[in-house]
Amino acid sequence: MEDLIFNVAQLMKAPVGTSLVYDLHAEDIQLDEDLKVIGPLKGHVRIRRTNQGLLVDGWVELTLELSCNRCLKEFEQPMHVEFEEQFYPTVDVVSGLPLAPFEAEEIFPIDAHHQIDLTEAIRQNVLLALPMVTICREDCKGLCSQCGHDLNLGPCKCEPEVDTRLNVLKALLENES
Numbered sequence: 001m002e003d004l005i006f007n008v009a010q011l012m013k014a015p016v017g018t019s020l021v022y023d024l025h026a027e028d029i030q031l032d033e034d035l036k037v038i039g040p041l042k043g044h045v046r047i048r049r050t051n052q053g054l055l056v057d058g059w060v061e062l063t064l065e066l067s068c069n070r071c072l073k074e075f076e077q078p079m080h081v082e083f084e085e086q087f088y089p090t091v092d093v094v095s096g097l098p099l100a101p102f103e104a105e106e107i108f109p110i111d112a113h114h115q116i117d118l119t120e121a122i123r124q125n126v127l128l129a130l131p132m133v134t135i136c137r138e139d140c141k142g143l144c145s146q147c148g149h150d151l152n153l154g155p156c157k158c159e160p161e162v163d164t165r166l167n168v169l170k171a172l173l174e175n176e177s
């Protein structure tokens with residue numbers, strides 16, 4: 001994942017407010033074991049020196065393979081995900097001495113080689129951006145609950161489901177006659 005790793009040693013020595021911008025391009029990226037990324041990830045980031053570390057903001061575009069909650073087919077979902085994250089140093093950039101670990105959550109480390117790896121930040125933001133319900137298309141008809149036929153391919157031969165309470169009533173009426 002070297003395309004998402006940046007050396008920020010010079011930036012950490014620069015005055016607060018200094019920023020660098022990079023285009024992102026990563027092939028064959030695996031963000032998460034539950035996410036299949038199809039094709040390259042593209043994006044753009046700005047890395048800005050802050051008082052305590054770096055502020056990284058930008059966006060990524062990628063296509064995920066998801067499975068439809070209605071018809072269970074796999075489909076491709078293009079995503080545009082914006083993010084903004086803080087990175088804090090773990091060693092002093094001038095002396096090389098380790099710094100006290102920071103306690104705050106949602107902060108990412110600048111490692112001992114003065115590198116930041118955007119992979120984890122991007123993974124978390126992509127997961128957050130995923131819809132709760134994934135459907136292959138707005139009007140997906142799903143599967144027949146009785147025979148499992150994909151109703152997007154046309155109707156099946158099943159009778160429409162009848163409420164079982166009505167069936168009981170019907171049986172009672174038929175017994176009486």
Ligand SMILES: [Zn+2]
Pocket residue numbers: 068069070071072073135136137140141142
């Ligand atoms: Zn579907």
Ligand SMILES: [Zn+2]
Pocket residue numbers: 144145146147148149156157158
């Ligand atoms: Zn059916």
